[in-house]
Amino acid sequence: MDRGALRRGVVARGVARRSYLSPQARNNVAGYLFILPWLIKLLFLIAGAMLASLGVSFLETDFLTKFNFVGLRNYTKMFEDPLFWQSLKVTAFYTFGTVPLAIVFALSIALLLNQKVAALGVARTVYYLPSIVSGVAISILWTYLLNPRYGLVNQGLAMLGIEGPKWIYSTTWAVPSFILMGVWAAGGNMLLYLAGLQGIPTALYEAAKIDGANAWHCFWRITIPMLTPTIYFNLIMNIIGSWQVFTQSYIMTSGGPNNATLTMVLFLFRKGFQQFHFGYAAAIAWVVFAIVMVFTLLVIRSSEAWVYYAGELRR
């Protein structure tokens, strides 16, 4: 306890001030004053902006000359737009590829690093590093790493006697390239798993050993269940992040080749900020939102079946 801080507080304030407000009223005033920045953001930049966004999605507008009400036409137009379906396909492919692989990768690294290894700091840094570097730097770097002729990846594969594909220049391999990059940068989650692993009481393993459990049992019956809250949190965050993938396709491929990497947010960006169909772009944003919501709710609804909180009895 920081006694100095305590004493300073006491000396500075002296005796309690008298107030005409009841204690609850004072709490209310103080509470709302303290959360004022968040309230402003919630009212204007979140709730207000969402309502406005819904409104804009019913308009045909470039925000300058025309504001025409078109009802649901932006949405119906979207569902007839092959580019929209392409972007949906690309983004779904990326999400379903990256999310599970990133979780398995980050979890495996965390399990390895949890074996009381020497030079833990160095190892942790090496695996964590890619996740703190900016998306722009990573995208620029990988553009050259994935160069079919002289890039690092294909030269490494050539050493193994494999002729590498054309990666971001091939319609088949462009999205897998992004998945590869996503897994490489998944070390950020590793720290959370490591923290989770270190929070598992050793008594559980000792008790299991006395009962004759081997390492395999311990892993599936103790480690994984105890980690499910962390996995759950990462799963939701990764799903939300993956559906918004943008930087790679904007910088590395401009959505190509032949729209093979046209992600939903890139599609939105083009419609809104390059072609000035802001109404259409807002409608796309709502579809992205709906998709993210559906998947998040699916995970949340399923969580009761597989997420285990220590100290909570199974119903």
Place this chain on the structure above:
Amino acid sequence: MRSQIQQAIEVQQIDWERVVRQVRQVVGRLLLYAVLVAGGILMAMPFLWMLSASLKPTNLIGVVPIVWIPPKIVWTHYIDPWAVLPFLTFYRNTIVITFANVVCILLTTSMVAFAFARIPFWGRDVHFLILLATMMLPGQVTLIPTYLLWSKLRAVNTFWPLMVPEWLSAAFDVFLFRQFYMTISPELDDSARIDGCGWFGIYSRILLPLCKPALGVLAIMNFSYNWNNFFDPLIYLNDPQRFTIALGLLYFRVRGGAGAETQDIGGLMAMTIVSMIPVLIVFFIAQRRFIQGIVITGIKG
């Protein structure tokens, strides 16, 4: 004599089991380290390639097989680009935005989180649920009206759209910070209140000094987020004099908007490395505290 030999044999028998176990352990360790080192090399290779490319003459970059260590180290890639584009301006802009944001975020987030953790005001739980729910909101949903708002305020091409929303605190940060406050005993507040401390006094004089680890985590997270941010500058900034370093790198890649991709791959790699250095320095200085902070704050549903 005889009993000694017997003893020795017995000891040896026990030793054999132990040896097998130890060998197994050593082999397991070796395997573990082999996997870790191999994985580490794979993770680090891209960075090494970039470093190598930035230090060799451009004509050696496309050579197969890779020339890892050039015959003569070339530093021009780190010097020339500064004269081609106003990189100093890009850095100044990025530093201004990042610094202002981190300071304001620390202030507002710690206040908002304090209210959610400590003050029993009406509607607190509902507000907290709303806050959690907004964490699942993809930013695009609010993007277009927000852009319209800033353009009506004639603030496109200024730093305000990149700063003000950040200053108003973010749900994820508030959640993290509130979890940290929850680990501090409320008895501290009670004794301070008996001695006449108001809510602001409890926040500023008692809890905040105890929150240095959480403030550290928040500072690092937001430093790297703002330094690396790309989407918002891309949307709001279009005058190269106002570019951040993330935009500047891209601008350099297309040769200052000349269309075709730059041939100066070495320079691009060098400037990319330079752009990463501030984040790396902050990370290395604060690594200990950062990782501790993540462990302490934890992620508990």
